[in-house]
Amino acid sequence: MTTRAPATSAPATRAPATSAADLVHQRVVGHSLDAPFYVSEEFLALDIAAVFARSWIFVAAEAELPEPGDYVTVTIGPYSVILVRDDEEDVRAFHNVCRHRGARLLHEPHGSVGNIVCGYHHWTYGVDGTLLHAESQSPDFDPTCFGLRTVHVRTLAGLVFVSLAARPPADFDEVADRVEPYLAPHNLRRAKVARQIDLVEEANWKLTMENNRECYHCAGHPELQRCYFPLYNFTADEVPPALRATYERFLAADADARATYESLGLPYETIEELDTRPTGFRVQREPLDLAGESFTTDGRVAVRRLLADFPTARLGHLGLHTQPNAWFHLASDHAVTFAVLPLAPDRTLVRTTWLVHADAVEGVDYDPDTLTRVWNTTNEQDAVLVARAQRGISSPAYLPGPYSPTESQVEDFVNWYITRLKEHLEG
Structure with a gap:
């Protein structure tokens, strides 16, 4: 009897x-x-050098630094970065390295300081990075030559991005000009942190991002699917029979939402440039299902005090994706930011931060568990899914498989990523 190898949809054989x-x-x-x-460790090092050290990386919300002297430390591969609000209330960024003999300066993930003092030999820096004190130096020592090394930092409507590159991607201003009109009405610069949860996923950071960029798997998120219309990447002619009723409901909600956005002057059309520029992004405003107000089990607001002076809570949601490591969801009552940072080839930090109006009172205007339930549950479900993917890919039996047409944004992410690696390797 003759045996034949099973047919596969793997790509053609190559060297x-x-x-x-x-x-x-x-x-x-x-x-x-x-x-x-x-x-592989080799690709993790390449990812840090070609992507995380050369792109604009989302690292925090301004609400995490409400007062002068407040700081956050962020680990990006071998780099540690200090974000601090200075005395002029601007956000600064510095390498977390003493200019004396290189000791780590700040060790906590967040806190508040008057000055930044090295615990080793007590070199002291202002929150503007200036060296203020260095004991027992020679007469010709010039303290102006030994301020903290700066990191490029930009804020966008309350979101903080850094670039470790000597020359960061030049398109950030253009992206900011296009995205800020979508974000600004939500008043994130005056928001506060209601809760922040760090989740370590047992998977490569790219699997975390690929998982986020598609809803092919969203049947695994029943809580989230109640909020959304599950129609991603279907054209009107492609909507399957089982979703026709949902599609009709979406059309009615979409018409109502567009009328509301236009009456309030809120931009809502999709802008998608995920793989055509160094700072890839996608932004869109669209309706939510159920009550259409927020990410809750009934679709109603989780926070009575809305983020801004909106005349209605029924604004659906504003979604923003930025390459390589972040996504954001904004409703009328709160916003959620997601930052992804690699820890190891098979471990990734996902930091989720919920923002509410600065005057919203916990226990009065909102319940933190209600506020966080849908996205926290979704994150935990995603952690299981990407860990399974990591284990499967680690098998010698793994072969690359084809993306579905509904995974077009995954292809956009991977194409953007490969382009960055090519530029680095060829540059």
């Missing part, structure tokens, strides 16, 4: 890759990446 550069240049469009991209 074995011998290096990371080979794998980058041999990547097959429309398919997931080869296993080393997700499991």
